Amino acid sequence: MKVKYFAWVRERVGKAEENIEPPPDVQTVADLIGWLAQRGEGYAHAFETPRVIRAAIDHAHVKSDATIASAREIAFFPPMTGG
Amino acid sequence: MTAQVSIRIQEADFDIAREIAALTGGRTDIGAVVSFSGICRGREGGEAISALTLEHYPGMAEAEIARHAAAAMARWPLTGLTVIHRVGRIAPGENIVLVLTASQHRQAAFQAAEFLMDYLKASAPFWKREEGADRTGWVDARAHDDEAAARWTKS
Numbered sequence: 001m002k003v004k005y006f007a008w009v010r011e012r013v014g015k016a017e018e019n020i021e022p023p024p025d026v027q028t029v030a031d032l033i034g035w036l037a038q039r040g041e042g043y044a045h046a047f048e049t050p051r052v053i054r055a056a057i058d059h060a061h062v063k064s065d066a067t068i069a070s071a072r073e074i075a076f077f078p079p080m081t082g083g
Numbered sequence: 084m085t086a087q088v089s090i091r092i093q094e095a096d097f098d099i100a101r102e103i104a105a106l107t108g109g110r111t112d113i114g115a116v117v118s119f120s121g122i123c124r125g126r127e128g129g130e131a132i133s134a135l136t137l138e139h140y141p142g143m144a145e146a147e148i149a150r151h152a153a154a155a156m157a158r159w160p161l162t163g164l165t166v167i168h169r170v171g172r173i174a175p176g177e178n179i180v181l182v183l184t185a186s187q188h189r190q191a192a193f194q195a196a197e198f199l200m201d202y203l204k205a206s207a208p209f210w211k212r213e214e215g216a217d218r219t220g221w222v223d224a225r226a227h228d229d230e231a232a233a234r235w236t237k238s
Contacts, residue, residue: 006140007210008221059143061206075140075208079224082137082144082168082209083121083180083200 001068003036005046006077009053012046022068029055030064032074046076054079086156087163087185090148092139094171097181106163106185113162115189117196119182125175133214135222137170137179140208144168151202155184158198159191166199168209198235205232 004017026035030050037047047053055062056075068074087106099118107113123135148166155164165183173179182199186192211222 004140006208007138007212056140056143056208059140059146061147075143077140077208078210078221080204080206080208081211081222081224082139082207083204083228 001071002073004073004075006075008078009046009076012042014042027067027069028064029057029062029066029068029074032068033064033076036076052078086161088149088152088156089163089165089167090145090152091167092141092144092170093167094169096169096178097167099178099181102165102167102181102183106165106183110162112187113185114187115192116183116185117189117192119180119196119200120178121180121200123173123175123177123179127213127215131216132175133216134175135173135179136212136214137168137173138210138212139168139170143208147207148203151199151206154202155195155199159184159186159195161186161191161195164195164199166203168203168207170209201228201231201235204228 001020002017003020005013010016022032022035026032033047033050033053036043054077057066057071058073099120103116107116125132152164161184163185167181169179182196184192184195205228213220213222
């Protein structure tokens with residue numbers, strides 16, 4: 001699946017998007033955050049406070065308990081500050 | 084006549100008078116247009132701001148605005164609405180966002196404009212980065228913005 005990062009999540013991870021293949025036990029958005037956080041220093045920094053991270057699956061906001069099984073694109077970003 | 088909905092995300096500035104004319108031109112069923120513009124401030128909390136840079140999530144930003152535009156159309160008798168959100172570097176005094184709502188009567192237009200702005204701030208995927216005199220950083224979200232959006236789901 002494709003993962004996208006925005007704002008300071010993107011800066012800390014060090015890339016805007018990538019393709020990932022998480023193991024089968026990674027089933028929810030929260031699981032995926034935990035798995036990503038183990039991938040290196042930048043990821044650990046980006047995901048150090050999971051409760052502030054917002055997620056979207058296929059362009060729709062989701063909660064951390066959402067299942068990722070059928071996702072084509074998952075995005076992680078900080079709380080929004082537009083308008 | 085059908086309602087006219089225009090949603091745009093662009094780097095270029097917009098002309099408010101031209102946007103209002105596009106929404107109302109050739110129609111005689113509109114009695115009220117409300118216009119809200121968000122403008123880049125030159126100071127934030129006592130600190131001078133030299134510019135903002137707006138990042139967005141292409142695809143989702145349009146989808147999220149369209150979803151709330153549809154909700155506004157369903158909730159109020161609007162004849163049309165326009166939402167324009169700029170991205171990229173924006174200097175103090177420049178426009179950031181425009182919401183126009185048109186209706187036969189003012190109440191629907193006022194309420195729908197406020198509803199759209201509250202949801203735009205709370206749930207449309209845009210992020211502001213501030214450039215100050217001696218530091219740059221991402222703007223923190225305000226709990227107040229989530230509360231403003233949440234009040235539309237009450238009562």
